[in-house]
Every structure is written in structure tokens, then in C-alpha cells.
Amino acid sequence: MTRPEAKNALNSEMTQGLADIMAEYRQDPEVRCVILTGAEGYFCVGGDVKGMAAGGEKRTVEQKAADLRRRMEAVRNLHEMEKPTIAAVEGAAAGAGLGLALACDFRICSDSAKITSAFAKVGLSGDYGGSFLASQILGVAKAREFWMLSPVISGKEAERMGLMTRAVDPGTALEEAIQLGEQLAEGPTLTYGRMKRNFRLIERGATMGELLDSEALNHALSTETADHKEAAQAFVEKRAPAFTGS
Numbered sequence: 001m002t003r004p005e006a007k008n009a010l011n012s013e014m015t016q017g018l019a020d021i022m023a024e025y026r027q028d029p030e031v032r033c034v035i036l037t038g039a040e041g042y043f044c045v046g047g048d049v050k051g052m053a054a055g056g057e058k059r060t061v062e063q064k065a066a067d068l069r070r071r072m073e074a075v076r077n078l079h080e081m082e083k084p085t086i087a088a089v090e091g092a093a094a095g096a097g098l099g100l101a102l103a104c105d106f107r108i109c110s111d112s113a114k115i116t117s118a119f120a121k122v123g124l125s126g127d128y129g130g131s132f133l134a135s136q137i138l139g140v141a142k143a144r145e146f147w148m149l150s151p152v153i154s155g156k157e158a159e160r161m162g163l164m165t166r167a168v169d170p171g172t173a174l175e176e177a178i179q180l181g182e183q184l185a186e187g188p189t190l191t192y193g194r195m196k197r198n199f200r201l202i203e204r205g206a207t208m209g210e211l212l213d214s215e216a217l218n219h220a221l222s223t224e225t226a227d228h229k230e231a232a233q234a235f236v237e238k239r240a241p242a243f244t245g246s
Contacts, residue, residue, distance in 0.1 A: 004040035009048040010096055015071040018100075022077035032245050033185040035177050036078070036104060037088035038097075043109075046095025046118050047127075068127060075129040078103040080200065082193025084184040088177035089155065089164070094118040099128030102137070102163070105196070108177045109164045113155035120150045136203055137162050188227035189245035194218035 001008040001018070008014075025031045038044050059067075078085050078100065087093075087101035089109035095118040101107050109115070117134075119126040126147060134143040138161065159167035168176045184192070201214050222228055226246045234241035 001037070001044050002039040004038075004042065006048060006050070007042040007045040007092060008038040008097070009045050009050075011048045012071075015074070018074035019071050019077075022074045022081070025083075026077045026081035029245075032083055032189045033181045034078070034081070034083065034085045034104075035088055035174075035181050036085070036100060037174050037177065038091070041171075042091030043087070043089040043093045043113070044097025044100060045092050046097045047124075049122055072128055075099055075103045079129070079133070080196070082196055083189055084181070084187075084192055086177045086181050086184075088174040089113050089115075090171070090173050092116075095122075095124075095126075096128035096130070099126075099130035099133065102130060102133035103128075106166075106177075106180060107164045108166050108168060108173045108180065109155035109158060110170045110173050111154065111156045111167045112170045113158070113164075113167075113173075114152050115155060115158040115163060116152040117147045117150050120148055134163070186243060187245075188222075188225065188231070188243045190225050191222050191227065194222055 001010075001014060003009060003011065003014060010018075022034075025034050084106070085104040086106045086108065087104040089101055089107060090113060091110070092114040093101045093109070094114070094116045098115060098117060101109075117126065117130060131143060131147055134146060137143075138146065142161075153161070153163075155164060155167040158164040166176070195218075197218055198211065198214050201211055206214070227241070227243045230243065231241040
């Protein structure tokens with residue numbers, strides 16, 4: 001995300017670009033891990049409030065909602081793509097920026113990053129899936145508190161709460177994310193995708209029986225992959241497996 005002059009606030013071009021590129025990455029078999037970050041020391045401060053204040057083309061509520069929903073597909077594709085996703089957070093992750101970070105499987109942030117929902121402070125109810133994703137991590141009651149009171153917390157505190165996966169020294173979040181990304185990109189990509197299918201069922205409130213059905217199918221499918229066969233052979237030969245993502 002590259003609008004450093006606005007701390008990478010999301011305007012219409014950025015939101016459409018994110019929606020397009022995440023849809024592309026979701027389908028591209030050559031992509032085995034996705035890292036999302038922001039330019040020049042900021043992740044994303046959310047929507048472009050200055051642009052909102054300036055106004056623009058007059059549209060109905062229905063038109064606004066339809067346009068926003070289409071652009072928010074970036075979050076769904078980040079969360080649901082069957083390959084690992086990582087957010088590298090420096091500076092601030094606020095509002096929609098926080099939603100984008102929470103949509104990733106892993107969130108590496110600076111100790112000093114500023115994490116906040118931000119919406120209440122600008123009179124908005126929230127978008128980009130943040131309320132759903134925060135509820136999965138914090139529970140609904142704590143997520144409601146975080147959204148309505150909108151505290152600004154540090155990256156270290158966000159790690160303690162579970163909103164962030166790992167807090168690291170300032171200026172090193174992207175480096176740490178790349179190291180993790182390389183590790184994941186060298187792993188069994190199809191298997192990671194099937195793990196994510198199981199977790200999505202849990203998010204949807206699946207029963208134990210439904211989850212066991214899903215686990216049985218995805219586990220059986222995984223046994224047919226080249227990566228599983230390579231790992232089994234490597235185990236016998238007492239060496240590290242060389243996964244190809246197939």
C-alpha cells in the first residue's frame with residue numbers, strides 16, 4: 001500500500017487495486033505466500049478521512065454500499081485464499097487498515113505500532129471485516145469494547161491480546177515477515193489451504209461432526225499430494241523434505 005504522504009490511507013484507487021490483486025493472487029498457482037505491508041513506515045491508517053470530508057460525487061446509500069462491498073472483497077480473498085498470508089505492520093494499523101491486517105493468517109508488527117479500530121472517532125460503524133475478525137480473536141464482548149471505545153494500543157499490547165501474532169523491534173516487521181513468508185512458501189501449500197478450509201468451517205459455527213467430515217476429506221486429499229509423498233519418503237531417508245506445493 002503506497003500513499004506515504006497520507007500514511008497509506010485508502011482511497012478509491014488503492015481499494016480497487018487491493019481487490020484486484022488479491023483476487024489475482026488467490027487464483028495464481030505460482031503464488032505460495034502473500035505479504036501485505038505499507039510504504040515508508042506506516043501500514044495503513046484506514047480510509048481517507050480528508051477525502052471523505054471533501055465530499056465528491058453524490059450517490060445513494062445503496063450505491064455507496066454496493067461499491068464498498070465490491071472493494072471489500074480484498075479482505076475476503078486475503079482471509080480465504082488457500083495459501084498463507086502475512087501482514088507486516090509498522091507505524092499504524094487503524095480502521096480498514098486493521099481489518100486488512102486481521103484478515104491475514106499471521107500479523108507481524110512493530111512493538112511501537114499503533115493499533116486501533118478508529119471508526120467510532122470518525123462516526124462510522126466499521127468495514128473491511130474487522131468486527132468479524134476481531135470477534136474471532138478476542139470474543140464478541142471484547143471486540144465490541146474495542147470497536148466502541150476505540151483505544152489506541154501498542155503493538156506489544158496487541159500481541160498480548162492476540163490481535164497481532166508477534167511484536168518485533170521497530171523497523172524490522174517486514175524483514176521478519178519475509179523470513180516467515182519464505183518458510184511458508186517452501187512448505188506444503190495445498191495442505192495449508194486445506195487447513196484453512198477446516199478453520200473457515202469453525203468460523204462459520206460448524207458442529208464437531210461437520211468439522212470431522214471436513215478433516216477426514218481434506219486429510220485424505222492431502223495423502224494424494226506429491227508433498228505428502230515426498231515428506232513420507234524424506235522421513236524414511238532421515239532428511240528434510242523438499243516441498244513443491246503440489
